[in-house]
Amino acid sequence: MVKELVENEDLEELIERSRTDxxxxxxxxxxxxxSIAAYVEFLKFTQDASDVVCGVVLVLENRRLSNTIASRxxxxxxxxxxxxxxxxxxxxxxxxxxxxxxxxxKATKV
Numbered sequence: 001m002v003k004e005l006v007e008n009e010d011l012e013e014l015i016e017r018s019r020t021d022x023x024x025x026x027x028x029x030x031x032x033x034x035s036i037a038a039y040v041e042f043l044k045f046t047q048d049a050s051d052v053v054c055g056v057v058l059v060l061e062n063r064r065l066s067n068t069i070a071s072r073x074x075x076x077x078x079x080x081x082x083x084x085x086x087x088x089x090x091x092x093x094x095x096x097x098x099x100x101x102x103x104x105x106k107a108t109k110v
Contacts, residue, residue, distance in 0.1 A: 005055040018085035024054040027081040038080035038099040045104040
């Protein structure tokens with residue numbers, strides 16, 4: 001399941017869900033070719049892992065929420081960026097070319 005994160009409440013829902021299941025947050029810049037390539041990897045991952053709840057933040061359109069994620073979890077902002085939450089905390093993160101289907105699969109395994 002993929003949900004676009006727009007409001008703080010959207011983020012809070014995912015954080016709460018991460019207490020029982022791994023959650024993936026993908027930060028995406030629609031103006032960056034590297035981000036577009038990583039987004040394709042992310043979308044392929046979501047097709048194979050439909051049981052993983054994923055949130056997408058469009059960083060240019062929603063800079064405030066993107067910055068909130070960075071400060072709340074202590075993960076320096078990058079774009080593209082993937083962050084896996086477990087128990088309300090960052091468990092794994094990657095950016096740019098390190099975002100692959102294989103890396104996302106391994107990071108979200110229970």
